[in-house]
Amino acid sequence: MQKIELMAPAGNFESLQAALDNGADSVYFGVEQLNMRARASINFTLDDLEEIEKRCSEKGVRSYLTLNTIVYDHDLSIVKTLIKRAKEANITAVIAMDQAVIATAREVGMEVHISTQINVTNIETVKFYAMFADTIVLSRELSLRQVQKITELIEKEEIKGPSGRLVEIEIFGHGALCMAVSGKCYMSLHSANSSANRGACKQNCRKKYTVIDQETGFEMELDNEYIMSPKDLCTIDFLDEIADAGIKVLKIEGRGRAPEYVARVIRCYRQAIDSLEAGTFSKEKVISWMQELEKVYNRGFWSGYYLGQKLGEWSKGSGSHATQKKVYLGKGMHYYPKANVGEFKIEAYDVTVGDTILITGPTTGAQEMQVKEIMVDDVLSEKATKGDSCTLKLDFRIRPSDKLYKIVENVVEA
Numbered sequence: 001m002q003k004i005e006l007m008a009p010a011g012n013f014e015s016l017q018a019a020l021d022n023g024a025d026s027v028y029f030g031v032e033q034l035n036m037r038a039r040a041s042i043n044f045t046l047d048d049l050e051e052i053e054k055r056c057s058e059k060g061v062r063s064y065l066t067l068n069t070i071v072y073d074h075d076l077s078i079v080k081t082l083i084k085r086a087k088e089a090n091i092t093a094v095i096a097m098d099q100a101v102i103a104t105a106r107e108v109g110m111e112v113h114i115s116t117q118i119n120v121t122n123i124e125t126v127k128f129y130a131m132f133a134d135t136i137v138l139s140r141e142l143s144l145r146q147v148q149k150i151t152e153l154i155e156k157e158e159i160k161g162p163s164g165r166l167v168e169i170e171i172f173g174h175g176a177l178c179m180a181v182s183g184k185c186y187m188s189l190h191s192a193n194s195s196a197n198r199g200a201c202k203q204n205c206r207k208k209y210t211v212i213d214q215e216t217g218f219e220m221e222l223d224n225e226y227i228m229s230p231k232d233l234c235t236i237d238f239l240d241e242i243a244d245a246g247i248k249v250l251k252i253e254g255r256g257r258a259p260e261y262v263a264r265v266i267r268c269y270r271q272a273i274d275s276l277e278a279g280t281f282s283k284e285k286v287i288s289w290m291q292e293l294e295k296v297y298n299r300g301f302w303s304g305y306y307l308g309q310k311l312g313e314w315s316k317g318s319g320s321h322a323t324q325k326k327v328y329l330g331k332g333m334h335y336y337p338k339a340n341v342g343e344f345k346i347e348a349y350d351v352t353v354g355d356t357i358l359i360t361g362p363t364t365g366a367q368e369m370q371v372k373e374i375m376v377d378d379v380l381s382e383k384a385t386k387g388d389s390c391t392l393k394l395d396f397r398i399r400p401s402d403k404l405y406k407i408v409e410n411v412v413e414a
Contacts, residue, residue, distance in 0.1 A: 057090070152246065
């Protein structure tokens with residue numbers, strides 16, 4: 001069994017670093033506006049490409065530029081500039097949907113991955129796109145049985161991409177799912193003139209609605225059912241079946257989510273993939289990973305369509321069902337390397353010995369730890385309060401303006 005490549009989302013440098021620190025094999029990211037998370041995440045600029053690739057190459061991690069929106073004529077010059085700069089920065093591949101993007105990437109000699117937006121569902125379509133791409137993301141609506149049939153035919157018929165190696169199949173493994181087929185939705189465009197297919201989804205489907213009978217005027221509230229808002233996808237409990245289906249790349253959704261989300265989800269799936277390889281994957285470990293995954297943003301979990309389910313499972317409420325949340329405390333001021341301590345300015349709530357804290361920053365990523373001791377004005381203290389400058393023992397470097405949070409339990413409505 002070939003080891004699965006774990007692909008992590010990176011919506012900003014904090015999340016990029018969190019992915020690299022927690023075992024991602026590859027990362028995908030957007031630059032400027034031509035990607036499906038143009039509104040949901042901060043996104044990088046052209047000038048960030050060299051730094052992204054530098055950090056990735058230092059860790060031996062592959063880097064993928066996501067350029068998978070609908071493209072119009074007035075976008076073509078931007079497309080060419082983006083791909084040219086990505087090639088110059090040694091970015092590994094471009095994730096594409098539009099044929100103009102695919103052609104431009106191939107012209108400059110960049111590896112191409114086919115986005116799920118193309119909705120590949122059969123072996124003949126795989127053969128067609130194998131002329132241009134080495135990796136193909138299949139439709140999210142396929143079952144594992146259908147996926148396995150495709151991977152078996154790739155092996156049997158030796159379907160190869162431009163690199164000369166067998167085409168690799170990628171699927172989504174964890175994170176938000178859209179109500180529309182492979183994310184192609186016009187609801188946001190219709191209601192707010194803001195196209196999801198241009199990376200500007202307003203997420204209308206995540207709201208609660210009332211149904212009105214047009215003939216009688218009778219109104220019915222859909223009690224406790226967000227019928228267009230699917231639960232989040234989670235596959236960690238049947239990762240062994242995914243491996244058996246011949247999947248080469250497992251993609252974690254979440255470019256719009258916080259760095260601690262990226263850190264925890266990637267860490268759990270890294271452990272799960274490694275345990276598969278070691279032969280130690282077990283029900284007990286799955287239970288532990290699920291408890292960890294529930295601590296960060298989620299709308300509840302389901303297995304998607306992989307196990308043969310025909311309809312989605314819907315969220316029971318709006319927002320996150322996470323069992324933990326972060327509370328802002330203050331910001332980083334200075335790091336003292338000889339003493340291995342960081343200085344923080346407390347701007348909001350108290351921090352107390354024994355608290356679990358989270359520190360995030362563009363080069364720090366997302367670091368979680370328990371407070372062992374606190375110094376206020378060079379004196380040991382049980383806590384630091386608003387207005388205090390305090391120092392904490394750390395086993396990593398912080399930078400000025402890194403953010404300090406406390407992790408607390410979150411009461412989730414049933």
